[in-house]
Amino acid sequence: xxxxxxxxxxxxxxxxxxxxxxxxxxxxxxxxxxxxxxxxxxxxxxxxxxxxxxxxxxxxxxxxxxxxxxxxxxxxxxxxxxxxxxxxxxx
Amino acid sequence: xxxxxxxxxxxxxxxxxxxxxxxxxxxxxxxxxxxxxxxxxxxxxxxxxxxxxxxxxxxxxxxxxxxxxxxxxxxxxxxxxxxxxxxxxxxxxxxxxxxxxxxxxxxxxxxxxxxxxxxxxxxxxxxxxxxxxxxxxxxxxxxxxxxxxxxxxxxxxxxxxxxxxxxxxxxxxxxxxxxxxxxxxxxxxxxxxxxxxxxxxxxxxxxxxxxxxxxxxxxxxxxxxxxxxxxxxxxxxxxxxxxxxxxxxxxxxxxxxxxxxxxxxxxxxxxxxxxxxxxxxxxxxxxxxxxxxxxxxxxxxxxxxxxxxxxxxxxxxxxxxxxxxxxxxxxxxxxxxxxxxxxxxxxxxxxxxxxxxxxxxxxxxxxxxxxxxxxxxxxxxxxxxxxxxxxxxxxxxxxxxxxxxxxxxxxxxxxxxxxxxxxxxxxxxxxxxxxxxxxxxxxxxxxxxxxxxxxxxxxxxxxxxxxxxxxxxxxxxxxxxxxxxxxxxxxxxxxxxxxxxxxxxxxxxxxxxxxxxxxxxxxxxxxxxxxxxxxxxxxxxxxxxxxxxxxxxxxxxxxxxxxxxxxxxxxxxxxxxxxxxxxxxxxxxxxxxxxxxxxxxxxxxxxxxxxxxxxxxxxxxxxxxxxxxxxxxxxxxxxxxxxxxxxxxxxxxxxxxxxxxxxxxxxxxxxxxxxxxxxxxxxxxxxxxxxxx
Numbered sequence: 072x073x074x075x076x077x078x079x080x081x082x083x084x085x086x087x088x089x090x091x092x093x094x095x096x097x098x099x100x101x102x103x104x105x106x107x108x109x110x111x112x113x114x115x116x117x118x119x120x121x122x123x124x125x126x127x128x129x130x131x132x133x134x135x136x137x138x139x140x141x142x143x144x145x146x147x148x149x150x151x152x153x154x155x156x157x158x159x160x161x162x
Numbered sequence: 163x164x165x166x167x168x169x170x171x172x173x174x175x176x177x178x179x180x181x182x183x184x185x186x187x188x189x190x191x192x193x194x195x196x197x198x199x200x201x202x203x204x205x206x207x208x209x210x211x212x213x214x215x216x217x218x219x220x221x222x223x224x225x226x227x228x229x230x231x232x233x234x235x236x237x238x239x240x241x242x243x244x245x246x247x248x249x250x251x252x253x254x255x256x257x258x259x260x261x262x263x264x265x266x267x268x269x270x271x272x273x274x275x276x277x278x279x280x281x282x283x284x285x286x287x288x289x290x291x292x293x294x295x296x297x298x299x300x301x302x303x304x305x306x307x308x309x310x311x312x313x314x315x316x317x318x319x320x321x322x323x324x325x326x327x328x329x330x331x332x333x334x335x336x337x338x339x340x341x342x343x344x345x346x347x348x349x350x351x352x353x354x355x356x357x358x359x360x361x362x363x364x365x366x367x368x369x370x371x372x373x374x375x376x377x378x379x380x381x382x383x384x385x386x387x388x389x390x391x392x393x394x395x396x397x398x399x400x401x402x403x404x405x406x407x408x409x410x411x412x413x414x415x416x417x418x419x420x421x422x423x424x425x426x427x428x429x430x431x432x433x434x435x436x437x438x439x440x441x442x443x444x445x446x447x448x449x450x451x452x453x454x455x456x457x458x459x460x461x462x463x464x465x466x467x468x469x470x471x472x473x474x475x476x477x478x479x480x481x482x483x484x485x486x487x488x489x490x491x492x493x494x495x496x497x498x499x500x501x502x503x504x505x506x507x508x509x510x511x512x513x514x515x516x517x518x519x520x521x522x523x524x525x526x527x528x529x530x531x532x533x534x535x536x537x538x539x540x541x542x543x544x545x546x547x548x549x550x551x552x553x554x555x556x557x558x559x560x561x562x563x564x565x566x567x568x569x570x571x572x573x574x575x576x577x578x579x580x581x582x583x584x585x586x587x588x589x590x591x592x593x594x595x596x597x598x599x600x601x602x603x604x605x606x607x608x609x610x611x612x613x614x615x616x617x618x619x620x621x622x623x624x625x626x627x628x629x630x631x632x633x634x635x636x637x638x639x640x641x642x643x644x645x646x647x648x649x650x651x652x653x654x655x656x657x658x659x660x661x662x663x664x665x666x667x668x669x670x671x672x673x674x675x676x677x678x679x680x681x682x683x684x685x686x687x688x689x690x691x692x693x694x695x696x697x698x699x700x701x702x703x704x705x706x707x708x709x710x711x712x713x714x715x716x717x718x719x720x721x722x723x724x725x726x727x728x729x730x731x732x733x734x735x736x737x738x739x740x741x742x743x744x745x746x747x748x749x750x751x752x753x754x755x756x757x758x759x760x761x762x763x764x765x766x767x768x769x770x771x772x773x774x775x776x777x778x779x780x781x782x783x784x785x786x787x788x789x790x791x792x793x794x795x796x797x798x799x800x801x802x803x804x805x806x807x808x809x810x811x812x813x814x815x816x817x818x819x820x821x822x823x824x825x826x827x828x829x830x831x832x833x834x835x836x837x838x839x840x841x842x843x844x845x846x847x848x849x850x851x852x853x854x855x
Contacts, residue, residue: 078762094389101391108394109421120391125639127388 076132087133094129098137114141170271173295174217174306175263175287177277179204180483181311182219185276188316189215203262210320216266220277224256225289227343236351237742239735241343243289260294267295273303275327276319279539280491281721282664284328285335291327303327309492309540311485312548334720337727338662341713341734345371348738349704352745353693353756360753365760367693368676371713372661372669374697374704377678377686379654380646381694384686390642396424400431400592401632402585405620408631414584414591424635427590432633436587438626448576450604452495452533453542454567456663457656459490459560462567464649466611467559471652471667477560478543486550487564491664492540495533501541503528503572509547515565518607522572530571544568566608573604581619585628592630594619645683660710677763688766692759696752701741709737770817770844771828776803780828780844782815791815793830793844807844813837824850 072081074088082092098120105116120126121134174189176182186195186206195206195217205218228249230240247257267273273295275287284305291299305328308319346368353367369377398413418424454462459478460471469477478490497503507519507528522528532542545565553561576599583594596619599605605612646654648670655666673679678690686694697704716730745752768782773795783794790811797803807827809815813834820829822843833839843850 078758090385090389093385094391097389097391101393104393108419123392123639125390125392125641127386127390127642129388130391 076129076136090129091133094127094133095137098130098133114138117141171214171216171269172272172274173263173267173270174215174274174276175290176217176219177222177283177286178483179219179221181276181278182206182217184311184483184485185316186215186217188311188313189217189320200262200265201258203259205262205266213272216270217276218263218266219259220263220286220290221256221259223282223286223289224260225293226250227339229347234351236348236355236746237738238347238351239344239738241340243293245293260290263290263294267299270295270299271302273299274306274323275303276306278489278491279305279307279309280489280664281331281335281338281662284331285339288327288332288335300327307539308489310488310546311482312546315546330721330723333727334717337720337730338717340727340731341717342370344731344734344738345704348742349374349701349745352742352749353696353752356745356749356753357756357760358753360750361757361760363757366676367756368672369693369697369704370669371704371710372655372665373672375658375660375707375710376651376655376669377673377690377694378698378705379651379658380673380679380684380686381691383643383646384691387642387645392639392641394421394637394639395419396421396635396637398424398427398431398592399632399634399636400630402436402592402594402628403631404594404622404628407620409594409619411585411592411594411630414593418635421635421637428633428635431587431590431592431630433630434587435627435629436585436592438622438624438628439584439586439591441581441583441622441624444580444582445600446578446580448578448603448605450531450571450573450575451567451608452531453497453544453571454564455493455495455533455535455537455542456490457493457652457666458495458533459543459564460652460667461649462611463560463563464647466563467556469556469560470648470670472671473556474560475664475667477557478564480557481550481561481564484550485546485548486553486561487546488542488544489540490543492537492543493535493663494537494540494542495535497530497532497541497544501544503530506545506547506568509549510545510565513549515569518569522569528572530568532571563611566611570604570608573607575601576603576605577601578614581622583619583622585630587630594622645685647683651684658707658711659714660707662714688759688762689756692756696755700744700748700752703737703741767816770815770830771819771821773797773803773805774821774826774828774845775805778803780805780807782809808846809844822848822850824848 074081074091075086076091077088079088079090081087082089085092087095101120102113102116105111117134117138121131121138126134174185176185183206186208187193189210190208191210195208198205198207203218205216208215208217224246225243226246226249227241228244229238230242232238232240245257245260246253273291275284277283277287291303304326305324306319308315349370350368353369354365357367358364396418400411400413401408402411413427456475460474463469463474464471475490478487481487482490504523507523510519543564545568550561579598579600581596585592585594596617598616598618599614605614651670652666655661661669677687678693679686694705703709713734716725719725720727720730770780770782770793772778773780776795776797779796780793781796782791784791791809792806793809794806795803798806810832813832816831816833818829818831818841821827822829822845825843825845825848827843827845827848829841830844831839831841
């Protein structure tokens with residue numbers, strides 16, 4: 072299966088290739104740090120990093136994709152990020 | 163070589179034509195050797211100590227490693243040394259050099275290798291003697307060793323030449339060429355043939371034992387950059403009013419990790435008056451810079467002129483051939499005491515450096531500051547003392563850099579005064595910092611290239627009240643690691659001990675030429691990614707620094723006479739066999755993977771932006787009948803969108819990622835040789851063009 076965001080093969084059981092999966096893992100780690108630093112929710116965090124010029128392009132692609140998913144799946148907003156498994160099941 | 167040795171006719175082999183002329187002029191007793199031509203190749207006749215010297219040059223390497231018979235396939239372990247023109251059709255000019263040297267070597271009684279004193283130079287002369295003049299010439303050959311092409315250095319080298327060729331150096335050179343050829347030819351063919359087999363298309367791909375780890379460094383850094391997620395932190399930006407001046411002050415606590423804490427400091431300190439608690443002054447001595455070795459010179463030239471390492475090497479070699487500087491391919495940061503610094507400086511008296519030179523010459527002792535690195539064959543790069551004539555442009559800049567660095571290394575320490583004041587505002591400390599150079603020392607010699615920031619502070623007294631005019635908690639973000647540029651990558655290669663001082667710059671050029679990286683700082687392309695990914699899957703050894711480093715050490719051991727060249731070459735063959743076997747078994751899968759990346763790169767290079775009408779991609783296409791290129795929406799071919807634009811037919815076209823502010827169509831960049839690149843809106847009917855007209 073192809074990665075959701077590029078032409079590479081997806082890692083088995085995941086939506087993303089190895090690079091986008093790494094970017095996703097880093098986004099989750101960063102979210103914890105952001106929450107420790109300021110009062111911020113998942114959607115706002117994703118918007119912030121997707122607009123930040125320092126964000127790497129793979130991380131930005133994942134953030135935009137998660138932002139799209141988040142807006143279409145939970146219009147009311149969910150306070151915590153979904154895990155990769157849950158995301159896959161829901162898509 | 164003394165007159166009582168009367169050798170008669172001696173053939174002196176030099177590496178390049180300009181070096182041959184210099185050596186001939188230095189060796190001829192009258193200083194005027196006779197210039198002759200043999201088949202169009204210039205050579206010189208000189209007289210010295212009763213001998214007739216025939217001084218001829220090569221054109222770099224005249225012999226190379228090549229496959230012995232067989233087809234364009236892999237694995238290939240059967241090789242031989244052949245004339246370069248037989249292996250590379252573009253090297254036809256070298257054929258006449260071989261022929262000319264062969265004729266000139268008739269009736270010769272002695273041979274002298276006067277090529278550059280390093281592995282390559284020794285190998286160039288050895289191959290010419292062995293394959294052009296005949297095996298017997300090797301026994302009658304001697305070696306000149308010099309680090310600069312001045313008359314003084316050449317004569318000293320002639321007087322002190324060794325009785326035989328430098329065989330350990332030659333063996334090390336031979337092994338390096340053979341090992342590099344074995345890795346390069348087999349792996350490059352494996353990559354190229356895998357793509358051809360999978361797609362039917364030919365595309366030259368290459369990888370080598372140094373190229374692999376180097377590309378891997380760039381890939382690893384690129385992953386760091388592309389997956390980077392910034393973290394927020396806060397800094398307190400503050401300004402204070404002192405003596406009628408507004409000065410920036412720094413919050414002593416540095417970065418603040420939490421927003422609430424930063425806002426609290428802002429609230430408590432804004433507009434308040436603090437007290438100057440303490441003022442400290444300290445003096446720091448800054449040592450002169452060390453002498454340049456090649457890596458240092460390449461990095462410094464990149465920093466100050468943005469010259470690529472290969473350009474710097476080319477320019478430095480040209481300065482060496484003109485005898486303005488010493489041999490540049492050196493690792494040494496040291497200058498042996500046998501080199502007369504005063505004599506070099508005296509030679510520069512009549513140049514623009516005159517006043518600086520006089521100042522140095524007025525000193526009792528002159529010792530340059532040396533670095534840690536050494537090179538048994540050559541000293542650090544230094545001017546020879548021959549005043550350059552008519553030096554212009556980039557060459558003049560590199561010469562200036564080398565000269566000033568040499569003089570700076572002889573200068574005394576510089577002294578910088580730092581002032582730090584502590585301001586207490588509501589229990590929070592702020593720092594006011596200033597600094598200035600109070601004794602310029604060596605900096606006077608290196609002035610245009612010195613990075614120094616001067617901040618002078620007004621008079622400060624402990625206990626004086628200081629009002630903070632502005633206190634603001636500013637959110638900042640952590641930054642991703644920097645991508646490699648040519649200078650930092652060169653340093654990384656040096657640290658990893660891969661490649662040599664002479665080959666590293668060339669490897670960087672190859673990465674660009676093959677389309678594995680682009681831009682500066684270097685970005686790896688999809689093709690570059692695919693090459694590293696494929697190799698890390700099927701033959702990770704090729705990307706491993708350890709394997710390359712261990713080979714480098716073995717090559718060094720050959721030079722020191724500790725192991726035999728054939729053993730190392732045999733080891734390389736044994737290491738390659740299982741790698742190539744694995745590659746062959748998975749050839750189709752590898753080819754498909756790389757081909758997908760090549761197609762991705764082509765599509766990306768041809769995509770100019772988004773269609774202003776439907777938002778899909780605008781790409782470069784070629785008309786079926788006219789063959790002319792144009793930009794069209796990807797929906798053009800299925801009829802869903804009819805947007806097309808004509809394009810300039812000459813030059814390279816790149817996307818800029820920008821959109822025209824007037825009509826919303828993409829802005830493209832056109833790059834034509836010899837012209838400054840220009841940007842334009844892709845739409846010829848865009849009203850912005852009318853306005854400009």
